[in-house]
């Protein structure tokens with residue numbers, strides 16, 4: 001992703017070499033994305049039909065959270081903003097007029113109906129579902145804002161696709177092992193030493209070596225700050241399960257709370273990616289694998305499990321001297337809101353924003369590092385909120401989640417949301433991808449809506465809001481009737 005994006009930006013002004021080992025594999029997971037990913041493909045000039053069939057890709061309208069509030073319950077967290085009626089967002093009106101948490105997502109969010117009915121976000125002629133509506137769901141043009149959907153894809157296939165794409169545009173691709181890294185007298189990286197291709201010199205080195213952080217942590221010794229005190233899930237086990245072509249394809253990621261963590265289910269075109277994210281304080285790898293197999297593939301003991309130890313946290317700085325870490329080498333929070341690839345995309349965009357020239361003005365790196373840290377710290381807070389707010393308290397893991405420390409600032413915010421739902425100026429204050437609506441949807445869905453509605457609404461005429469609830473129901477019925485199933489649309493796209 002980094003190589004193709006840099007090449008697309010700077011064309012022949014910058015020469016880009018990717019060094020990638022055949023011996024050291026990739027992490028082998030990372031299949032659900034965040035809705036800004038669309039801008040990445042658009043930037044490369046790629047339409048869905050150009051890349052989706054090569055990457056087993058499908059659509060993601062949001063995340064279905066099951067068993068988080070209580071075993072047996074679920075709700076959707078879609079990529080959809082909440083409409084404003086008479087100066088108040090619809091969630092406030094819902095709290096005033098209804099307040100039954102079971103009804104929240106279907107009352108206020110149109111995309112929940114599409115998820116429930118496994119619908120594609122596109123009509124068979126390729127047009128977006130929003131063409132059937134008279135409302136905006138997200139802004140399709142702005143770089144920083146969310147689009148109404150994201151994708152599921154096979155990250156290995158995407159890497160292969162982008163390798164071909166990049167090489168065709170002049171990226172040099174070297175398959176070899178980096179065995180040594182040489183530095184100059186200032187301590188800056190001068191060149192990489194490889195087994196078969198000799199020395200590879202460079203001006204700027206982008207460390208994409210995953211959790212190893214070969215250059216940033218290994219060579220430059222930048223400290224990695226762990227988040228395990230507030231986000232204790234430090235392991236995962238994953239399975240690749242063949243998809244049943246006779247079944248509907250869900251246009252969402254599922255995050256199902258389990259005894260010592262949660263299980264992801266990501267439907268791709270021909271298989272389902274699934275994995276159990278857990279804390280080794282509460283579960284060992286063998287038990288986690290058994291739980292996952294029971295849940296996802298009880299009749300396929302032959303499938304190979306991929307056990308992963310996760311490094312949760314971020315580098316103090318992701319740009320140090322002439323090295324910029326992007327991807328797992330920079331930072332990672334657990335994959336609950338599918339933000340790993342979003343961090344990568346954000347890192348690349350910021351690298352372009354602050355790209356250095358031969359003067360290497362240190363202010364560029366300072367600004368870059370601040371931007372990266374803010375995004376990762378914001379998502380960390382958002383995820384910690386998931387565990388604080390989750391209603392579940394039935395196992396030692398979920399009990400412990402309630403008494404764990406929270407990042408500075410979040411405790412105060414949580415307290416304020418006991419009276420009023422999150423607003424743009426009461427959420428984590430810097431750009432982190434998520435907006436006030438995301439915080440509200442999660443807080444309510446997890447069972448922590450304020451006990452009382454906003455008092456002002458008692459003095460207002462509710463007829464506008466009631467008409468909006470009725471319009472959402474009507475529009476949802478129309479969309480479900482007119483949109484094709486996700487599998488039907490995606491199968492056509494894949495030819």
Ligand SMILES: Cc1cc2nc3c(=O)[nH]c(=O)nc-3n(C[C@H](O)[C@H](O)[C@H](O)COP(=O)(O)OP(=O)(O)OC[C@H]3O[C@@H](n4cnc5c(N)ncnc54)[C@H](O)[C@@H]3O)c2cc1C
Pocket residue numbers: 019020021022023024025026027028029030031032033034155176177178179208209210211212214236275308310326327328329335338339340341342344
């Ligand atoms: C359990 C789990 C679930 C995840 N789920 C999601 C998700 O749903 N959505 C999402 O957006 N993100 C997710 N992520 C994050 C996502 O997987 C990563 O952000 C993404 O795959 C990119 O990884 P990477 O390229 O940074 O590292 P890796 O995939 O580890 O790649 C490292 C690369 O460095 C190379 N390398 C290492 N050492 C050397 C060497 N000495 N010489 C040459 N090459 C070398 C390797 O060959 C490899 O190509 C998840 C991560 C985990 C751990």
